[in-house]
Amino acid sequence: MSVDLLYDWLNESIPFLSGNSLLLLLAIVIPAILLFLVIAVNAIVLVYAERKVSAFMQDRVGPMGQGVGLHAGKWGMLQTVADALKLISKEDIIPRLADRKLFIMAPFVIFVGAFIAVIALPFGETLIVADMNIGIFYILAVSSFGVIGLILAGWSSNNKWSLYGGMRSAAQIISYEIPAGLSLVTVIMLTGTLSMQGIIQYQSGGLFDWIVFSSPFSFIAFIIYFIAAIAETNRTPFDIPEAESELVGGFHTEYSGMRWSFFFLSEYANMLVVNGVAVAAFLGGWQSPIPGYLNSPGWGVFWFISKILVLVFVMMWVRWTFPRLRVDQLMDICWKYLLPIALFNIFGVGIWTLIFG
């Protein structure tokens, strides 16, 4: 659903307004609202999934509705909806000593960072808000935008724990951008394009044409990207910016209610983005694993989302299995292991394409 297509369609269907800039505005606003809904639904579904997945891994049942009257629905399916309502109705607390403007701004900055990255996610062959010719580069660039929000939140709270959290997350996310970027460079070298749709079209032809299986180097690149993706979304074992048992809540210690829920929304939106990029770049995007089978546009959305959900499940699995790393160990992994391997990988892919390409 690129904006151009929508604009053309609006021009045709509302002839008396054709050429009017109002239609252009409409063509921009409609996808934006849809995306917002996608992000909200994504957060609600993923929070529920996270709670259920963690519960089953920990020998619990998780949220469950019981009895008659007001409860969280069958199997607690309305739990996140109830949580959202609670968060909306909560008192909005701004600490007296906080830097008021920055404090208010921070959650939105983080959210915008996640939101504008979703724009370039290809949900289907035509279902993409903006198919830029530098799509993958764009996502890499704007996803670091959220770091500013994290630092702002950590700094403006005027709380030492938040400050630690903000500083840690800045160091972590900026570091892990590099191996993530380098592993995507291998994809770009193979496909020769930066456009998300172009990368996905390169992988048409079933499971074994997906980039992840096309050469051993690209498989390594996928692993590196996935590790970096976990780090970029601040999840265990790389959740040191929030590290509940050390930093209480990290950068969002002082936030409550709606503002806090924006951190939550953007965390899960970020998961959508990093896994969406992984799916598009390595796992064939919206293409079916069996060529020519269930490959209609509708099924495309299904494939794309289900591939994302598989990766999200792996992320949750990792989160509820592993302990947390220490700050310096985290940096060691990035700079001493992932980065050299990623660099070597680029070299390897170069030789691979020279010989087999």
Place this chain on the structure above:
Amino acid sequence: MGIIHGEEMVLNIGPQHPSTHGVLRLKVRTDGEVVSDIYPVIGYLHRSFEKHCENVTYEQVIPYTDRCDYIASMNNNLGYAVTVEELMGIEVPEKVEYIRVIVSEFNRIASHLLALGTYGLDVGAFTPFLYMFRDRERILDMFEMVCGARLLYNYIWVGGVSHDLPKGFVETAYQFLDYFEPQVKEYNNLLTYNKIFVERTADVGVLPPDVAINYGVTGPNLRASGVKWDIRKDEPYSIYDKFDFDIPVGRGELGTIGDCWDRYWVRMREIEESVKILRQALKGLPKEGDVHQAIPKKIRPPKGSIYKRTESPRGDLAFYITSDGKPKPYRLKMRSPAFTSLSVLNKISRGWMLSDVIAILGSLDIVLGEIDR
């Protein structure tokens, strides 16, 4: 290579903090993430235990001992009971001794499970915590069978125990042990030998044996430093000399002797040894016998004083009681193992990072109820 020094900052960890295991406050002087000095501020849970004891009769002290180390109440009851018994020269029936060993070893397992589970939580592993609490729950259920309480038991009395073991307890206990033994392997797979867990704990917060002895550190923390010292073996009380069990000591398997991982591992091994003791005790438990037989009508010890120590899950738990021949103790002093363990924190965590301080504090396994008393 020089280290960049920035401005130092004083950070208050606690009294309300997820990882202080109670209401402890740590004044931490940090340079960035590196900790240069720690000053523990205690007393938030102070309830004048010792002064209280001077104003209540000897029997009435027992519920107060429950509330000292509330994670291992049975062991506290036992420590106090054997002290008063020795002062009065009471011989308790064999059945009572067996029951005491059974409940206090079960409580040791429960206490260590809590210590290890929350330690996992401290370093960020959430799942082992819930697994261990699930199994601890079954022990608490058994205690509920025995005395009706799940946390503060008031079960071991001077001269006896409050109730005989209920019908079906021994079978339930065997069922639990059969279920529990393979679980230890699961914990080891999930947490003990987890690469990230080892990275976080091995070589961190090394407590050398000489420092441990100088500070008076006891229990699993001392044994992790390689010192083979366990009151149950070295100065047997109750009937611990009848059982065959090993005393695990830290071997520095994955790092240095006396690091956090060793302290964790010693506790894990002690759980296995407790299971061994329990199997022997359940086997030897006499069928007949009255548990109230030796309970004195009035506890009025002769003039004099006594110092007796027992091995609680946290180390040497000792009671010093001075009696002036009246029904109330003239003076009662409790030696708290967690207190001495906490005192070593500053020594071993200087120079480590903030995350390590949390890990070191967790590995010392302190209970604030016992530190503040």
